[in-house]
Amino acid sequence: MADKRRNLIRNIVTLAAIYAIIQLLISFDIIDQHLQLNLFLLCINIILAVSLNLITGFTGQFSLGHAGFMAIGAYVSAVMTLKLHLPFPLAIAASAVSAAIVGVLVGIPTLRLRGDYLAIATLGLSEIIRIIALNIDYIGGASGLADIPRYVNWPWIFAMTAGTIIIIYNFIHSSYGRACIAIREDDIAAESMGIDIAHYKILAFTIGAFFAGIAGSLYANYFYFLKPNAFGFMKSIDILVMVVFGGLGSITGSVVGAAALTLLSMVLQDLPTLRMILYALLLLVIMLYRPQGLLGNAELSWKLLKRGDKDAAATNSK
């Protein structure tokens, strides 16, 4: 218990320190506009990757439609702030809830599907969302919405990112999270242990979509403008790559994955084609040589950092 409390305190102190240092750097303009943009993008990507990891990494439901949930959140938030002039806290809450509702709707029909069939169905559903957005004039159709008010600042981004990580971490480390992992490991055995598989699959989709909706809202109210094609198939793949790169079933892995790939895009942003080639090669190399991702299903922790990750990696690899 004392050990747990010490860890908790250490985590709180670390979070507060990260928040304060970055806030200071922003205040003194050491983190300039350009860096700040990439930092915010990184945080949005972390939220997306961690929430997809809950669905795909922990519950084992292979989803290729995460961008669809993000799109719902982004559009709801944009319409509420731009067209209805509602306050941002309300908009972000509504984004999360509407994405979660869509998550339930996506979760229900996909219950009967597994593996690649589920992947292709979620891909289809998110494409349908995008095509519908393309055809609604109220939200700007293909040209999208512009001049969305910018409400997102560092406190917002930080709170949402840290909140997502903490809530999903806590969920995973509870009886509910164990049920999700058990479904991933062996759904027939999980059922025989009294787990209502349908309930948990939908729950995972709902929670995952909820946070993707938040990411969408942050995106819309930071970047001023959005259009449907930003939420296509490639965006879903992008998020999946972050999760896979970091390790399916590792929350810290998703953070590392999001950071690595956001950094890669930042460095190569003037060479978009080359960036995609590298991206593709990275995917192939990871799958061929380390299919479990950087961290596998281990978590980066204080203990691990101190000891070096040798023994933890040894128990978790393969």
Next chain:
Amino acid sequence: MPPLLTANDVSKNFGGLNAIANVNIEVHPGEIVGLIGPNGAGKTTLFNLITGVYIPSGGQLKLHGEVEVDLAKASPHEIAGMGIARTFQNIRLFKEMTVLDNVMLAYHVHIDYSLWDAIFHTPSYIKSESELRRKAIELLDIFDMANKKDIPAKNLPYGQQRRLEIARALALQPKLLLLDEPAAGMNPQETADLMKLIMWIKDRFNLTILLIEHDMSVVMGICQRIYVLDYGKLIAEGTPEDIKSNPQVIKAYLGED
């Protein structure tokens, strides 16, 4: 004493093939009942029918607890919740989860904290989880595995994987335990230990056990009654002595080889 589980004229066919045909069995509280028969006789199919993995094509399957339940109408997780736990012939552990988590998972139906508590790690979550952890370790201790609680289940040796599956089933706190070939792949020493363990947990947890087993020393050693299946039909039932001398059983087994 009234039976705990009854199968009345139960059948199951797969595309015209009768895997189980008009089977009648009764299991009484506190009994250890054996289910034997050559390969492909329909033993595991019967387990799958009892646990709701398959729906019977005909007949009735009932669990007689405080209320009578029609098992044909319940889904697998509901049946587990009613107190029927099982192990699998081909070991279905949650491989990447730790030994402890495998057991803790099975307490799931008895959890008393909400999703809200879980997400915010409220005092009610903390209290409930640490209680659960204590119980799970206690259970693992019975199986001599408490010292292995933190390693992934897949890293256990084969015999211990089988034992962990039983421990996991017990964590569900069942009334009826179904064991599908618990001694498969074990050496004679492990088998002897397993028999002692089964007898012990039956008394300790007040269980009724139905078990499929090929190892006759196990079946004859611990079962009070035995049912014999062949080609989906019940060909004999009785005490171990009756079964040993039953000519039809001998024929079914010799005909197999």
Next chain:
Amino acid sequence: MAVLLQQLLNGISLGSIYALLALGYTMVYGIINLINFAHGDVYMIGAYIGFIATALLGLGFIPALLLSMAISALLGMAIEKVAYRPLRNSSRIALLITAIGMSLLLEYTTMYIAGPDTRSFPTVLTNRQYSFMSGQVNISSMQLYILVISIMLMILLQFIVQRTKIGKAMRAVSMDKDAAQLMGINVDTTISATFAIGSALAGAAGILVGIYYNSIDPLMGITPGLKAFIAAVFGGIGSIPGAMVGGLLLGMIETLVSGYLNSNYRDAVAFVILIIILLIKPSGLLGKNTGEKV
């Protein structure tokens, strides 16, 4: 009536392209249970080879078609050997992600080399319009070419699968890999051949589309690729006649929707069909159901 006929004709041309592509998906899925995301990109490469052959090398249509099919076949085999074979025993998700990686690699390498712009094909075939019903229904010679070539290729495929030794091996491996191996069938060669045949068909579809629409670009394979996969699921994944039927039906439904309802929703139709078929009959129109053993 005339409008409907015209729509159906257009639908059949589009549908035969989907069918050619769907065949590759269904064959590969049947044999190694993989959604080969890179298949649409093989089709794109096929179109580029066709472009090089006609515009740069000045070849005629038939030599260009054959060259494109041959190089696509080699490419398909290479992809299988480099990316999929080493992962044959890994998880499905690893295999699928590898396929996505392969797809991106082909798209952006092409973009890097050939540039992101759309290119137009030279006219290699004279395009005549044939009119019926006093000019209300038109069919172009290009549409006829697509139809005739697709049908010929499908007949050839049926012949290969049903009558030849390699076809028998393909059917055996897709039913039970281990048993086929025990029967002395070389599983690696058979899988390789499956990729070669499927990719050759994709290459043919690529050059046909290039000539028909007169424009090609490095990302042209994504949407038709997804749709052809949907066509394969629609018809029943793993079933060769299913892929043909699924492709033709999808093509016709799409043109009907864009003709009678709203052309903006054309791309959504395929996905709606996909969701419906997956929920109602996941085995597809002509597929078989399979369950998991406990």
